[in-house]
Amino acid sequence: MQLEILDWESVLAADAATVGGKAWHLARLKQLGLPVPEGLVIPAGWGRLHDDEAVPPAIPLELSAALQKALATRGWLNRPLAVRSSAAGEDSATASFAGIYRTCLNVCGIEQVQLAVREVWASLSSPTAIAYRQRLNPGASMPGMAVVVMPLLPAVASGIAFTCDPITGRDDRLVIHAQWGLGESLVGGQATGDEYVFGEDLLDDHWILLHEQIGSKATKAVARPEGGTAMVPTSAVEATGSVLSAAQALALAELLRDAAVALDFTHPFYDLEWVWDGEQFWLTQARPVTARPRYTYPALQTQPAYWTRGNTCEVVPEPLSPIDWCNARKLVNELLTQGYILAGYPLLPGLQRAGLFHGRLYLQLSLLQWEVFDALGVIPQLTNSLIGGRQPEITLPSASPVDGFARLRRVVRYMLRSPAQRRRGQCAMERAMAEAVQWRKQPLPEDVAGLRAEILRHFHVARSAADLFFLQGSGGGSLAMLVDQLDKCFPGEGYALATALLAGGEPSVTARQSYELMALARLWGESIRQERVEASSDHGHSENPRFQDAFNEFLERYGHRGLYESYFRNPRWREAPEYLLSQLGQLAEVDEAALQARQKAAVTEALVRIRSGVPFWKRAFILKLAKAATQECNQREAARSALTALMEPGRRLLLAAGCYLVEQGVLVREADIFQLMLSEILRVLDGDIPETGVKARVSERKRLFEQWSQETAPDVLVEASRHSRQGWQANESAAASVTASNNSRRYQGIPTGTGLARGKVRLLLHPSDGYKLQKGDILVAPSTDPGWTPLFLRAAGLVVETGGYLSHGAIVAREFAIPAVVNLTGVLAELKDGDMVEVDGMSGGVTLLERNGQ
Structure with missing residues (x-):
């Protein structure tokens, strides 16, 4: 066997099974700019496989010589070290092996290091390890065992943390456990440390300390002078006081979340170990959370979890960049819950209705179907029709009269409250459009602190636009009732008649935009004809100022829109008007009179059918529903336009940050800023992530984006296992009929x-x-x-x-x-x-x- 002792950089170039999960994650953390101590790794395969735990395998002579040389080169021969296991499959997404394999702390000198390495190897064949592996994968062969050697940090305090709630599964929670001294007393259950529970701030990606519980901390683990560790009593001050101050706990929470996001921004749920040396925090271990409980309503606990692209594949069909995902996972929850809040429905707090799979945005269909049914009585079949796609349906429990009455009360409450809410939304749209214009025209901040503050303010404003979210996310009530009422009178024709009835009428902002574009096309046609006339004369070429003025006015009103405008990375029409200009020639040929005649004919025909087939006492109600449905759909489009207008200055600020970081040598291109989450952008601007870490994250995510772009994302995913995302499977029923x-x-x-x-x-x-x-x-x-x-x-x-x-x-x-x-x-x-x-x-x-x- 060719001998090689690996450093962190070499670990990433090696096979993951050769270095094991623990070493792999630590090397990735180091590469991605997180504070990880230096370390070396003895690859798997050196330890002799055996069945006798009491006789640790011997260290081969060539490995002993190489190990002594590696320690001497680093000046570690007389330094306290930590020797840890790193088996294949350990700290993976499906198995943690926490507490199964051996860890030796305060190992001093080559002899103790060799003995510690032998003990780690021997732990591979311990009865506990064998039983655990058999339970996970019966009949599997013995895995390889790599060994991690790191300096033992002078731990003033240490602990473990979870970047989600390990008890409930909530992903908007972060839990830290802290203890004085070395962390083995906490990991081994020998002492009860302090607990700090943080909640995610939905507006600016920060964390808020929600709860602190002081543990008993009667004893702590310390390093013994002769090597090894010992449990000693803590002082009275340590036992009763907080291990971490509020500021320290917050700084650690931000660091831990950054580590999880760096490792996997799509599912940043990790179990991490940390050390405080009196000056800074260090990360000493990271493993994916392997058994995150499913957090949902009781009625859904025993049912499959369905995720759908039925609606999102229209708005965001392509893979999301990190900044887009960071924004989407917050906005989706706000968009989908405002109507329930208005109706007084008791939402389960902390639910996540958005997911990122294959790089695409999915909605938690099971939640959508349950909440709209439990709140307002809308059945899953109708929900699926409004969303789109061909999805399965959840099973509804037997309805009781009490539940039915509660839903009726909420429907009435919603109907009574929604007109005023829609008026507030209309005012909010006008304010948002005005604010977006003001924001767009004001100069960019001159320093990095001002730029950081302005980015934070922008996201705060955009994410707190609850009145706009209501209009955008609750525009289907009247339309659903209209279709239902028409279907009762004309079975099977409800959709078609509703469609015809809503033709023409008060145009939405998107329709107005199209009419104005047709008017521009006619002006453009006149301009072209004028140019031809002038070209055939001796007067030469002259531009048409009338068309140019009209086009500039159009961009002033609609320049915030763009192709697939829901992505921050895509330019707006104001930046790149070429697409609009390319459409003018063919739009000039559109017969607007024929369009209006078609609209009028559709409405007339629908009204004739309604008059002939609907009882007179019901006609007024149907026409009122049609008017309300038109208003709601128009407001839905207008709210989207306003939210898009708010995105435009956000894109401008992000590109300015990208430009600044390019000048500082942190990014290669300004557009690389879109490959970072908001929390990462803020930390980078603060100087909390080193240049090499930023570039490594961007490079890794670009490769991931290219991989996603080549994948075909299923329309529907079904959860096959509650404990890992490897359990998600495509639902094959989503196919063309x-x-x-x-x-x-x-x-x-x-x-x-x-x-x-x-x-x-x-x-x-x-x-x-x-x-x-x-x-x-x-x-x-x-x-x-x-x-x-x-x-x-x-x-x-x-x-x-x-x-x-x-x-x-x-x-x-x-x-x-x-x-x-x-x-x-x-x-x-x-x-x-x-x-x-x-x-x-x-x-x-x-x-x-x-x-x-x-």
């Missing part, structure tokens, strides 16, 4: 735009490919956001893989009375460019009439 009939193929989705259209399929994966769309084509897309809207105006019909009745594509298609069908998972793989299809916006069917070239 295809039926064969008379040599044609019919795809059934959700109707969201009225009328019938036939045309050639044009598959577009991104709105920047919109130049391929010809007049009369059927636009088929994976998802849509406001950046796609100009294309809607040119398409004869719309087919979208994703989305539900409240999706952006559905709302805009209804307004423009475009034949549209959404929620057709997999249809992009079924259809090809040039295929002839029929889109039935009334039934939700898309029929393949003729294959291209056949």
Whole structure:
């Protein structure tokens, strides 16, 4: 065997099984800029495998010589050391082996080091270790055992911590246990230390000390002069006082969370060990939390946990950068709970409704279905239709009269309170738009402290916009009731009639934006004709100031929008107007009179059906619901626009921070700032993360992002195990519904735009490919956001893989009375460019009439 003693850098270049989980995590922490003591690692394979725990294996002569040389080189021959196990599989995401393998503290001199290494090897075959491994994986072979050797820190205090609540599973909690002296008394259960419980501040990613409990701390572990450790009594002051001050505990909490985020920002749930040497905190161990309890409502505890992309794959179809995920996991909870708060529903605190899998944003569908049912009585089937996607449904418990009455009270309370809340939301939108303009036009801070403060203030303001969140997250109530009432009168036609009834009317901000863009296109056409006339004369070229002024006014109102604008990393139209300009030529050909006639015809036809098939006493109620549904959908779009407007100055501030860090040599490119979480950005600006650590995090996440970009994320995930994310599995039921009939193929989705259209399929994966769309084509897309809207105006019909009745594509298609069908998972793989299809916006069917070239 070729001998090699590894340092932390070499550990990362080695095979993970060779160095073991403990060494691997410590090396990663060091690489990512966390305070980890220097160390060396004896790779696995040197210890002789045996069955006799009482006879530790001998140290090979070549290893003994290399170990002595490595210790001498580092000046560690006469320094107290810690010798720890690092077996393959230890401290992994599925097994911790906490307390199973041997750790030796205060090891002095080469002889003691060799003996400690032998004891660590021997612990691999202890009865406890064998039993634990067999329980995890019966019949598995003996793993390799690497050994970590580190200086023993002069521990004034030490302890363990969890970056989630290990008892409840809440991920907005952080728990620290602290004890005087060495940590083995706490880990071994020989003493009860202090406990500090922190809660996450939802507004600025900081931590707040919620609870401190003083432990007995009657004894503590200390290093003996001759080697090893001993338990000694603590002083009266130590026994009754706090191990950590409030400031120390907060600094440690921020450090621990940073370590967890650095290791895995998607699931930062770790069990860590730490030491305070009187001057700074050190991290000495990190392992993923392997048995995080499922924190949810009692009714869901025994049911599978479903996660869906049915709605989010429209808004954020691509992988999220860390800064986007950091923002999304906070905003999703706020968006989805404001209506329940208004209704007086007792939400379970600390629930997380957003998850990041395959780099994509998922919603906790089980929670969504339960909360809207338990709060307001909306059944899971209707919830799924509003969200979009083809998801499974939770099982509902038997309803009692008491529960039904409570839900009715909450519905009434919501209906009584929501008008005033919507008025507050309208005022909040106006304030947000004005504040965004002011923020955008004010000069950037001149120093790093001012820049840090402004970034923090921006996120605080954007995340506390509760009135906007209400409008954005609770816009489906009236629409759901409208569909339900129409379905009772016209079975199976509720969606189609509601869609037709909502065509035209008061335009949403997105529709107004589109109408103004069509007006710009006409001005642009006039400008082009003028240029041609001037070019044919002797007057030469002159710009059209009328068009330029109108375009500048358009950007002043809508320049905060952009293609897939929900990502901080994507530029706004104000920064990159090329996409808008590229659309003008084809938009100039749109017949706006025909569009308005189509809208009017859809409404007229729907009203005729309602007058003929709805009792007179119910018609007024249905028309009132239609008006309310239009208002709610419009406010949903307007709130999104306002929240996007608030993002624009945030993007500007983040890029300014990126530029500053590039100048300091911390980042390579200013856009690398988007590869950091908000908490990391603040720590980097404070100088708390070294340059090498920042660059390592950015580089690692870029590789991860590229990996995610190549993956196909499932529409629905089902939790197969409560204890690890390896247990998440794709739900195969989320597939396109295809039926064969008379040599044609019919795809059934959700109707969201009225009328019938036939045309050639044009598959577009991104709105920047919109130049391929010809007049009369059927636009088929994976998802849509406001950046796609100009294309809607040119398409004869719309087919979208994703989305539900409240999706952006559905709302805009209804307004423009475009034949549209959404929620057709997999249809992009079924259809090809040039295929002839029929889109039935009334039934939700898309029929393949003729294959291209056949």
